[in-house]
Amino acid sequence: xxxxxxxxxxxxxxxxxxxxxxxxxxxxxxxxxxxxxxxxxxxxxxxxxxxxxxxxxxxxxxxxxxxxxxxxxxxxxxxxxxxxxxxxxxxxxxxxxxxxxxxxxxxxxxxxxxxxxxxxxxxxxx
Amino acid sequence: xxxxxxxxxxxxxxxxxxxxxxxxxxxxxxxxxxxxxxxxxxxxxxxxxxxxxxxxxxxxxxxxxxxxxxxxxxxxxxxxxxxxxxxxxxxxxxxxxxxxxxxxxxxxxxxxxxxxxxxxxxxxxxxxxxxxxxxxxxxxxxxxxxxxxxxxxxxxxxxxxxxxxxxxxxxxxxxxxxxxxxxxxxxxxxxxxxxxxxxxxxxxxxxxxxxxxxxxxxxxxxxxxxxxxxxxxxxxxxxxxxxxxxxxxxxxxxxxxxxxxxxxxxxxxxxxxxxxxxxxxxxxxxxxxxxxxxxxxxxxxxxxxxxxxxxxxxxxxxxxxxxxxxxxxxxxxxxxxxxxxxxxxxxxxxxxxxxxxxxxxxxxxxxxxxxxxxxxxxxxxxxxxxxxxxxxxxxxxxxxxxxxxxxxxxxxxxxxxxxxxxxxx
Numbered sequence: 110x111x112x113x114x115x116x117x118x119x120x121x122x123x124x125x126x127x128x129x130x131x132x133x134x135x136x137x138x139x140x141x142x143x144x145x146x147x148x149x150x151x152x153x154x155x156x157x158x159x160x161x162x163x164x165x166x167x168x169x170x171x172x173x174x175x176x177x178x179x180x181x182x183x184x185x186x187x188x189x190x191x192x193x194x195x196x197x198x199x200x201x202x203x204x205x206x207x208x209x210x211x212x213x214x215x216x217x218x219x220x221x222x223x224x225x226x227x228x229x230x231x232x233x234x235x
Numbered sequence: 236x237x238x239x240x241x242x243x244x245x246x247x248x249x250x251x252x253x254x255x256x257x258x259x260x261x262x263x264x265x266x267x268x269x270x271x272x273x274x275x276x277x278x279x280x281x282x283x284x285x286x287x288x289x290x291x292x293x294x295x296x297x298x299x300x301x302x303x304x305x306x307x308x309x310x311x312x313x314x315x316x317x318x319x320x321x322x323x324x325x326x327x328x329x330x331x332x333x334x335x336x337x338x339x340x341x342x343x344x345x346x347x348x349x350x351x352x353x354x355x356x357x358x359x360x361x362x363x364x365x366x367x368x369x370x371x372x373x374x375x376x377x378x379x380x381x382x383x384x385x386x387x388x389x390x391x392x393x394x395x396x397x398x399x400x401x402x403x404x405x406x407x408x409x410x411x412x413x414x415x416x417x418x419x420x421x422x423x424x425x426x427x428x429x430x431x432x433x434x435x436x437x438x439x440x441x442x443x444x445x446x447x448x449x450x451x452x453x454x455x456x457x458x459x460x461x462x463x464x465x466x467x468x469x470x471x472x473x474x475x476x477x478x479x480x481x482x483x484x485x486x487x488x489x490x491x492x493x494x495x496x497x498x499x500x501x502x503x504x505x506x507x508x509x510x511x512x513x514x515x516x517x518x519x520x521x522x523x524x525x526x527x528x529x530x531x532x533x534x535x536x537x538x539x540x541x542x543x544x545x546x547x548x549x550x551x552x553x554x555x556x557x558x559x560x561x562x563x564x565x566x567x568x569x570x571x572x573x574x575x576x577x578x579x580x581x582x583x584x585x586x587x588x589x590x591x592x593x594x595x596x597x598x599x600x601x602x603x604x605x606x607x608x609x610x611x612x613x614x615x616x617x618x619x620x621x622x623x624x625x626x627x628x629x630x631x632x633x634x635x636x637x638x639x640x641x642x643x644x645x646x647x648x649x650x651x652x653x654x655x656x657x658x659x660x
Contacts (some may be wrong), residue, residue, distance in 0.1 A: 120361055120365060121391075122365040122369060122391040122394065122395050123361065123364060123365045123368065125369075125387070125388075125391060126365060126368035126369045126372060126388075126391070127368065129372055129384070129388075130368070130372065133376075164357055164361075192357075193356065193357040193359075193360030193361055193364070214360045214361060214363070214364040215360060215363050215364040215367045215368075216364065216368075217367070217371065218368055218371045218372065218375075
């Protein structure tokens, strides 16, 4: 089984597309769509990379990111935020909360795969 | 006074009249320097306690600072002491300026980060992302993708495209929305349309009885809380008096096909009047849904009766190809033109438009031209139909010679529509 990436996203078709392309690249893709329990899910079984959407039902991606960073042992976990809101204030907010990479929608499949590999570091799926 | 001495007693001790002291206390007159020591003595306070205070002087300087290029008073305390009432006025104005500035910034911020607009945009971008990612898979993995995955991803694109269309429609509604209800209540057009819409676009009392009907209609509408536009009420009454509904119905029964120009000629009435009467005399006149637009020479919509399939922008400038604009250029003529709106269903309408010029200020004053356009749904094919839109910003037509600004939606080419139509067959 490949290295693990956790996709925190609630749009079914985006989940399906990203799962397909990341699996094709050798990743084991896990999905979590519920905002309020997302941080707990990450803490329970930490992946190598988290892909986190900003707009989630019940809890915003920013709050989830904060929860992750405040969890012992997850301070340096690579987290990539996906957002349609490309405003400077959103980017700055994410950076203050400790995001590893901030990607605005729409993105290309190649960008996602390349970024996940980079965040995971050496030994990432090729 | 809070120092335990009555005003009349203090005035007597200081040697002035009580009314004069009262004026000093209320800031209507300054406290003369010769009296300061005596007043302070009898009040058992220091003379400096009688000054308006440094805070007042500072606030006055701050007030001056709000006004661009205003010279800041060198001695604000002296100004306050000398002109206390004017100081009050200046401070009041400064507070008002500050409050307005906050309000403006709040409004600006609200427009910039409107939650509904932001959410609509986010939804659209998310759908676009999904379509892009899925279509890239279908293209890049075309040779290796299993038929099951192909079908699955194609279904996903289909679903996302439908959601994208809905979201774009909601976005256009948001962009097209009018201001807050408080503003709408003051807007003459909104008042007029609310009045007509509340009565199903026919003011029955006016149809029944002219002058008496006007007053009764006004009272009835006001009882029901409908914001009343007296001007439009009077105009409707004048129109009804000039072309009573029974006369209109009788003339309509004479012919088969609707021909407002012929009606106007037979009745010896202005064509624009006939068009308004056809739309606003009640459902039994046309016996089908009708839209109406009344517009001034500047292109501002004065009244809009909606009809399904013919969107009219709230505040944005309408499509310049509407027949009503051709009528504005030819006052006195009644123009008939078939039109097609963009979109999957390509709604078709027949429009009649007429403009009239009068001189409300007399011969020496400027002329006033208003135009009226009647809109009826008409699904018949017509090769000479004009391809129009609602407003450039929301119109997907590509290659339109009258486009003023780019559309926020992706262009819809004629080839693409024809391909879709062929596929539907």
